[in-house]
Amino acid sequence: MSGGGRPSEVAPRNHLHVPATDRTVHWGYFSKLLPPLVEVRSGDYVTIEVLTHHANDDAERMVAGDPGAESVFYWDGRRKGVDRRGAGPLAPTLFGRGAGEGLGVHLCTGPVAVREAEPGDLLEVRILDVRPRPCANPLYRGKSFGSNAAAWWGFHYKDLLTEPRPREVITIYEIDASGERDWAQAVYSYRWTPQTDPFGVVHATIDYPGVPVDHRTVEPRHGVLPGVRVPIRPHFGVLGVAPREADLVDSIPPGYFGGNIDDWRIGTGATMYYPVAVPGALFSAGDSHASQGDSELSGTAIECSLTGTFQLIVHKRDALAGTPLAGVDYPLLETRDEWVVHGFSYANYLAELGPDAQSAIFTKSSVDLAMRDAFRKMRHFLMTARGLSEDEAISLMSVAVDFGVTQVVDGNWGVHAILKKSLFSG
C-alpha cells in the first residue's frame, strides 16, 4: 500500500495503491473479520492489483518473475505463500484437499475499508480503469496471459460427446499487455492430469486452487482455435463487500453483497452499487477476467491478472429516499447507456437457506429461480428509480428490457436484466 491522506475536511482526495502479495490477498473467501489493509474516505481512489487464481495453470507465463505472484503462489514441502484457500476448515480437512478445502477459489485483494460506510448504506464503486498485468517473464515481453478451465463444475461437464469422459481441459490465452489489441487468442491447451501438490496431496481434478501444474505431466495441444479472435472485455468476476451473515463465506456464490457476479459488463466505465453489510463495507476485488461470455459455460472465463482503479463513494442510507437508489438492496450496475440488475437463484442464499446455506446452495442452482429474482429486482428498480406503476413496469419489461444468462456455474446461478437509459430520453 502506498499513498495517504490529510485528515482535513478540505483535503484533496487520496489515491492509494494496493499491490497483490501474500500479505494483501484473501483466497477463496470473504470475511467481515478480516482487518482492512487500508482505510479510505468516501470519494477516495484506490488502485488494486488482482491476481488470477489460475496463474499456476501456466506458471511460466503467469507467475515467473513477478514478485507479487511469486509470493502468493509460493509452495514448497513446508510452506505455502497463502495457506488458507477457501472457507472450509484449516486442518484436519474434510476432503483432505488442503487448508480451506478450496471451498471458494478466488484470489481477492483487500479488504479496503471506507470510513463513512455503515450497514444500510450503499457503496458506489466507479471502475475508472482496468489494465492487464504484464507477463514478467522476459520470454513473453509485452504480453499477458490467461487461463480458461473447462472444469468439473462447468455446465458441460456431465454432458460431453467425445472421449475421454469426463475430462477437464485448460486453454491458455494470450492478450496484448498494452491493451492496444482488443482481442485474445488461444495459445495451447492441455487436459488436466492428476497433479501432486508440494504437500503430497494428489489432485485428480481441479479441486483446490493454485495447485502448481507440472508441465512434464501434461500434453500441450498447440494450434487450438486457429484464427479465432476473442474480443476482450476486461472485468472483475468478483467485486463486492463483506457479507454480514457468516464469518467465513465461500467466494463462489454471488449474493446481495456482490461477490462473484461474473458479469463481463463490470469493467472500465461501469459503476457498481453494493448494499453495505458491515462497518467500513470491506471492499475487495478478485477473479479478474480478460473476457467472458454470458453464462461462463465451462466454469471459468479467460482468467487473467488485472489491475483496477476504483473510486469509492458512500451513499448514506438516510440520503437515499427519493433517489434512484432508494431501496436498492441488491448489486446494481450502471454503465453509460444501461442499468443492469443481477438476479440469482436466491437473492440472499446465506439468509434464505439456513445454517447449511453454503453447501445447500450448490444443490439448488436454478436459472428459472434467477429469472424470477431478476424480474422482481427490475420491477423494483423501475417502480422506485423511475416512478412507474407496477403495470407500467411490467409492460416496459416485456417490450424493452433484455434478460440474459449471467452464469450457470457459481452455485447461485445468475440472470441479469438490462434497462437502456435511452428509453427515458423522450
Add this chain to the structure above:
Amino acid sequence: MSGGGRPSEVAPRNHLHVPATDRTVHWGYFSKLLPPLVEVRSGDYVTIEVLTHHANDDAERMVAGDPGAESVFYWDGRRKGVDRRGAGPLAPTLFGRGAGEGLGVHLCTGPVAVREAEPGDLLEVRILDVRPRPCANPLYRGKSFGSNAAAWWGFHYKDLLTEPRPREVITIYEIDASGERDWAQAVYSYRWTPQTDPFGVVHATIDYPGVPVDHRTVEPRHGVLPGVRVPIRPHFGVLGVAPREADLVDSIPPGYFGGNIDDWRIGTGATMYYPVAVPGALFSAGDSHASQGDSELSGTAIECSLTGTFQLIVHKRDALAGTPLAGVDYPLLETRDEWVVHGFSYANYLAELGPDAQSAIFTKSSVDLAMRDAFRKMRHFLMTARGLSEDEAISLMSVAVDFGVTQVVDGNWGVHAILKKSLFSG
C-alpha cells in the same frame, strides 16, 4: 395473392404478394394438412401481410377501415370471419371458449409451398423487408398501433405486488407508420374486464384470441409511461414451417420447425434456416411484433400488424454435407454479424413428450432445460460449421458466446446463444 411465374428453367424469379384476409390466414395452429395458398420455386420472393391477433384489443386503431383485418375479425351473432382459433376441438368445445379453444392464438398468413422442398432439406428464409401496417382509420393517419397484453400466461402473473391481484392489463402503443421514427410510445392502458363475445360467451380473462373488447366496459388510463421511447425492433414472433408430428399443432410452443420463437432478432436483414418436415415445407408468418425484450415477460410483445418480404431458398439435404448447415436440425438465425441458435425446454416437444405433448409442454416449461438445449446446439454448430473440436467449442462458448433468455411465456421456453462472426476474422 398476385404475381405468377413462367415455368422455364431460366425464368426470372417470381415475387408474389399474399394479403391477410379471412381466406389466407390460419389462426392459432400449424397444420401439414393446410392446402398451400401459393406455390413458389426456390429463390422466389414473397411478400406476406401479417395481422396481429391482438387487433381487437383496440379495433378502432387496428381493425376499422382495413378490409383485410375487418374480414378476419368479423364476428356477429351468427358468424365469425375465421371460426377456428387454435388447435383444440371445434364443437362442442372442452372449455366452451370457442372453436379451436384458443389452444394457440397467433394469426398466421400462409402456408406458402416451396416446390423443391422435401423432408430433410433446409429452408432458408431471407427477411428482406419488414414494414408496419398503417392504421386505416382516418382519425389516426400515418400511425400504426400495437397492443401489449400483460396476461395470465405472463411470467409476472402470479407474482404481483399491488392490488387487484391477479389482473390483466392491455397497453396500446403507437408507432410511426412510415418507419422514420425508430421508437414506439404508450398511448393508454386498461385493465381487462369480462368481455362477452358476439356468440354470448363471457371471457373473464384473455382466454380466446380476437374477442372484441367493448371499450364502454373498460377504463382507459391515459398518460402511461410518459416520456418513454421504446426502440422498435420489427420482427415476426412466428415464422416457420409445418411440423410433421401432428395434424393440428398449437401455435404457441416453438420447436425444431420454428414457429413462435419470439426472438426480436428475426427482423429485417436476418436469415432463418428451418428443417423441412413435410413436402413443400409449408411456410407461414405470424405474430408480428413492433418490439420485444428478451424474455417477453408479460406474455406478449408490442403486437402490431406488419408486412414482410421474404426470399425462400431450398437447400437440398444431399448438398449440405461439408457446409456450415450440415446437420442443422433446429431453427438457426444468421444476421450480418451473428449466428444465433435457439434452445428450448424440449428441442422437439411434439416427439419427446408423447401423445399428450401439446398439453404436457405447458407443465414442463424450464429455462434450465432451454439453457441445456442451447448449449448442445451451439456446440453442434461450432463443431460442424467451424470444424472445432469439442474442447475448442466449449472453451470458446465460455469466453465469447452470450446466452440470453428468449422467452418465458410460450410453454416451450427459450434460451438463445449468440456467436459473433467477427470471432473468425483472424
